[in-house]
Amino acid sequence: MRIGIGYDIHRLVEDRKLFLGGVEIPYCKGLLGYSDGDVVLHAIADAMLGSLSLGDIGQHFPDTDPKNKGISSREILKKVASMVSERGFGVHNVDTVILAEEPKVHPYRDMMRDCLAEELAVTRDRINIKATTNEGVGSIGKGEAIAAYAVVSVTERDIKCQSA
Ligand code: MG
Numbered sequence: 001m002r003i004g005i006g007y008d009i010h011r012l013v014e015d016r017k018l019f020l021g022g023v024e025i026p027y028c029k030g031l032l033g034y035s036d037g038d039v040v041l042h043a044i045a046d047a048m049l050g051s052l053s054l055g056d057i058g059q060h061f062p063d064t065d066p067k068n069k070g071i072s073s074r075e076i077l078k079k080v081a082s083m084v085s086e087r088g089f090g091v092h093n094v095d096t097v098i099l100a101e102e103p104k105v106h107p108y109r110d111m112m113r114d115c116l117a118e119e120l121a122v123t124r125d126r127i128n129i130k131a132t133t134n135e136g137v138g139s140i141g142k143g144e145a146i147a148a149y150a151v152v153s154v155t156e157r158d159i160k161c162q163s164a
Contacts, residue, residue: 001092001155004050006043009140009147020098020105020146021112021129022074022119027103031146034063038073040112040129043150044094045073045080051154052087077119089154091120098131100146105131 012018016030021040031037045057054060060083061068061076084091094116098105113127120127134141 001153002051002089003151003153004047004052006046006048006050006150006152007147008039008042008046009145010037010039011145012143018103019073020100020108020148021096022077022115023108023111025103025105025108034069035061035071035073035076039146039148040096040098040150041073041077043148044096044116044152045077047094047150047152048080048084048091048154051152052084052089054083074115074119077116081120084154088157090157091122091126092153092155093122093126093128094120094150094152095128096130096148096150098129098146098148099134099140100131101133101136101141101143105129 010031010033012029013032014029016032018025018027018030019036019038022038031039042057049056057076061071109129112129113124116127117124139145140147
């Protein structure tokens with residue numbers, strides 16, 4: 001088994017859709033970024049890359065490459081999941097913390113878990129989403145940004161079982 005950690009933060013701005021954990025959440029602002037700015041998926045993708053010492057998403061999906069402009073974070077996660085799978089590993093479990101003053105994330109938690117379970121080819125009980133406010137402190141507390149932490153463990157696949 002191997003373990004990786006990921007972190008991401010994006011600024012909240014007007015006239016953008018808000019995506020968290022692959023789910024569109026109705027809100028007056030969205031996360032600014034070259035992609036859709038989904039900090040949850042970015043933190044998870046970085047944790048997956050970290051688990052296998054594969055660098056980070058900035059290296060694999062640079063914002064200097066025009067083909068990454070407007071890329072969906074689900075697409076990034078899919079590509080990272082195939083990198084993990086190509087190396088003979090599969091996701092074992094995912095734990096995340098979302099730091100957001102607004103909006104309330106809890107009503108969308110199970111939708112995010114379902115989205116992640118689908119993309120990572122695991123059951124929903126392997127995915128945990130936690131959310132907290134920043135108690136009004138700093139840029140996150142003032143509602144200027146949303147951040148996320150993720151820890152992902154991956155396990156080497158049993159080749160014998162796969163070919164059976
Ligand atoms: Mg990001």
